[in-house]
Amino acid sequence: MNKLFDFVGGRKMFFALILFVLSTVFLLINKADFTSWGEFVMWIFGIYAVGNAGEHLSNIGNKK
Numbered sequence: 001m002n003k004l005f006d007f008v009g010g011r012k013m014f015f016a017l018i019l020f021v022l023s024t025v026f027l028l029i030n031k032a033d034f035t036s037w038g039e040f041v042m043w044i045f046g047i048y049a050v051g052n053a054g055e056h057l058s059n060i061g062n063k064k
Contacts, residue, residue, distance in 0.1 A: 012048055012051055016044050016045060016047075016048045019040075020044060024037070
């Protein structure tokens with residue numbers, strides 16, 4: 001599983017992509033409208049970006 005996480009850019013990106021694909025499937029089968037899909041995708045990648053930035057900021061003093 002670690003090889004898969006490394007391939008897509010990490011664990012957080014893997015799960016963000018899964019949520020993106022699932023929300024796109026809901027859009028394509030008319031279970032969600034485009035506005036809801038757009039907001040959900042914005043939240044998915046917004047949370048990803050904040051989590052990733054927070055992780056990198058917390059590791060600034062921990063250089064190995």
